[in-house]
Every structure is written in C-alpha cells, then in structure tokens.
Amino acid sequence: MAKIVVIGGTGLIGSKVVSKLTAHGHEAIAASPNTGVDTVTGEGLAAVLVGADVVVDVSNSPSFEEKDVLEFFTTSTRNLLAAEAAAGVGHHVALTIVGTDRPQNIPYFRAKTAQEKLIRESGMPYSLVHATQFFEFLGSIADISVGADGAVHLPGALIQPIAAEDVATAVARAAAGEPLNGDREIAGPEEFTMDEFVRRGLAFRGDSRTVVQDPDAQYYGAHIDERTLIPVDGAVIFETTFEEWLPANPPRG
Numbered sequence: 001m002a003k004i005v006v007i008g009g010t011g012l013i014g015s016k017v018v019s020k021l022t023a024h025g026h027e028a029i030a031a032s033p034n035t036g037v038d039t040v041t042g043e044g045l046a047a048v049l050v051g052a053d054v055v056v057d058v059s060n061s062p063s064f065e066e067k068d069v070l071e072f073f074t075t076s077t078r079n080l081l082a083a084e085a086a087a088g089v090g091h092h093v094a095l096t097i098v099g100t101d102r103p104q105n106i107p108y109f110r111a112k113t114a115q116e117k118l119i120r121e122s123g124m125p126y127s128l129v130h131a132t133q134f135f136e137f138l139g140s141i142a143d144i145s146v147g148a149d150g151a152v153h154l155p156g157a158l159i160q161p162i163a164a165e166d167v168a169t170a171v172a173r174a175a176a177g178e179p180l181n182g183d184r185e186i187a188g189p190e191e192f193t194m195d196e197f198v199r200r201g202l203a204f205r206g207d208s209r210t211v212v213q214d215p216d217a218q219y220y221g222a223h224i225d226e227r228t229l230i231p232v233d234g235a236v237i238f239e240t241t242f243e244e245w246l247p248a249n250p251p252r253g
Contacts, residue, residue, distance in 0.1 A: 003027040004175050005052045007080065008059030010034050012136060013095060016168030017056060021175060032059070039076035042083070049087035055080065056093045056175045064220070066107035073115040081122045091179045092126045094119055095171055098185050099229050100130065105222040125179035129171050132187040132231060133161045135245045138201040142209065145198075145217065152202070153214040154195040157224050160231060161197060162188035163245050166238035185235035190242060194219065194229075197242070204246045 004021055008014040009030025021028035029048060031037035037044035039059060049055065057080060061072035077094075084092060100113045119126050133141075147153040170186045192200070199211035216223075231237075 001025045001027065002053040002176070003029070003051050004054040004056060005029045005031050005048055007031050007037070007039055007055065007057045007076075009056075011058065011060065012134075012164055013058045013168050013171065014056075016165060017058060017172050017175070020168055020172040024172075024176065026176065039080050040072060042079045045079060045083040046086070049083055049089060052084075052087060052089050054091040054093065054175050055084050055089050056095075056171060058095045058171060061111070064108055066111075066221075069108055070111040070114060073111045074118065077115045077118045081118065081124055084124060085122075090125060091175070092119060092122070092124045093171060093174045094126070094128055095167070096128055096130050098130045098132045098187065098231050098235075102225075102228050104224055104228050106220050106224070107222070108220055125181060127174040127177075127180040128183045129167075129174050130183055130185045130231075131162055131167045131170070132185075132229060133159055134164050134167065135161050135188070135201075135242060135249070136164050138198060139251060141194075142198050142202060142207075142211070144220070146209070147212075147214075151210040151212045152195075152198060153212050153217040154198055155215065155217045155219060155224060156193045156195060156213045157219065157226050157228060158191050158230050159194050159197055160187040160189075160191050160229070161242065162186060162238055163240040166240050169238070170236060185231040187231040187235050187237055188241070189237055189239055191230065192242075200242065201246065205251050 061069040195213040
C-alpha cells in the first residue's frame with residue numbers, strides 16, 4: 001500500500017480523503033498548517049514528503065480576494081511540486097473546479113487555472129479532479145448574495161452540485177489509482193438553476209429569506225454563462241441527491 005500525503009488534510013474534503021484512504025489500507029498523512037506543514041512558506045514540506053508515493057492537494061486559500069487567491073495557489077503549488085520532485089513522489093493529485101477551462105471572469109477560477117497550468121507543465125505525473133459546487137456551500141452562497149433589499153439575488157445559471165463525501169471518494173480513488181496525466185470531471189446527479197438550488201435548501205432549513213432569480217446577479221464577483229458550472233459529457237456522476245443530503249446535513253450552529 002502507498003504512503004499518501006494529503007495537503008489540506010484536516011479540512012472538509014481532506015479529512016474525508018484521509019479516512020477513506022486509511023480504511024483501504026494506505027498510510028494517509030494529513031498535512032496542513034495545523035500539523036506544521038505550510039505549503040506557502042514551505043515549512044515542514046520536506047519532512048512530511050519523505051517516502052511519499054502520492055501527494056493529494058485539496059488545500060484552499062484562506063482569502064478569496066483576487067490577489068491573495070492567485071498568490072496562494074501559485075506559490076503553494078510551486079513549492080509543493082518542487083518538494084515532490086526532490087522527494088521522488090510519483091503522482092500529484094489536485095482537486096479543482098468544473099468550468100476553469102471555459103470563458104468566465106471569476107477571479108477564483110483564474111487562480112485555479114494558474115494552478116492547473118503549473119501542474120500540467122511540471123513533468124510530474126498528475127491527476128486533476130474537477131468538481132462541481134458542493135452541497136455544503138449552500139449557506140455561504142446565500143450569505144454572499146444578499147442584496148440591499150435583504151433578498152438573496154442569484155443568476156439563473158445551471159448548477160449540478162455534489163456532496164463533499166462523494167468528492168472525497170473521487171479524490172481518494174484518483175490517489176489510489178494510476179496517474180491520469182489529464183482531467184476528470186465529477187458532479188452530482190441533478191441540475192438546478194442556482195436560485196432554485198439555494199431556494200430549496202433554505203426552505204428546507206426554515207430560513208425565511210426570499211431568493212430571487214436576477215439576471216444581473218453575480219457569482220463570486222462575476223457574471224457567468226448558463227452552462228459554465230455544468231460538467232461536460234463523460235463526467236463521473238455520483239448518486240447522492242440533494243433531497244438525501246439535506247436531512248443528513250443540518251446547518252451548523
């Protein structure tokens with residue numbers, strides 16, 4: 001079995017990936033600033049990668065400001081790839097987003113595109129797992145989309161969200177498999193308009209905020225096309241539905 005280091009291994013996805021890999025007999029190591037590993041400064045990287053066969057990067061920027069997020073993903077990825085090469089790591093797996101290869105003006109997506117480019121051009125065998133939006137971000141999407149009238153304003157663009165548990169399964173499978181040297185898209189089983197997704201989720205949770213479909217509304221600071229966030233043909237579709245996920249995941253108090 002392999003030694004697999006999970007960068008961001010104490011977070012939402014990373015902790016699930018570590019658990020799944022461990023359950024299948026791998027030596028899965030959670031690496032994050034909480035465990036003394038910082039990919040931005042390089043602290044702890046060389047030590048944690050000793051003997052590693054695979055590195056999984058599911059880390060995320062602590063700030064979504066355009067300059068900060070670009071600096072995080074480019075600096076951390078360069079440091080990580082250099083440390084992997086020095087340690088003889090044979091497979092780099094990174095979690096990214098559906099839609100980074102399509103025309104859009106979302107700063108976060110541009111930062112992820114820069115990360116992907118560094119990985120593809122590194123010479124390291126790699127697998128890129130592109131996920132659609134997580135069910136778990138329902139609340140945060142609503143919170144950042146409140147207008148001056150108190151309503152939640154969202155575009156009518158399509159979204160095909162996925163459960164974090166299923167994302168972790170896909171990432172763990174990629175880590176345990178051979179490098180794709182390419183990309184794999186994953187998504188949940190159902191399409192919604194973005195306003196419908198949030199409206200249904202808030203209603204189930206007893207949140208009384210009004211959700212409005214607004215053609216002028218932005219998504220993370222940018223206008224998006226109808227199908228920017230939808231997977232292409234050939235994507236791996238997981239089975240967990242929104243209706244199944246909602247009662248099992250009450251809002252955090």
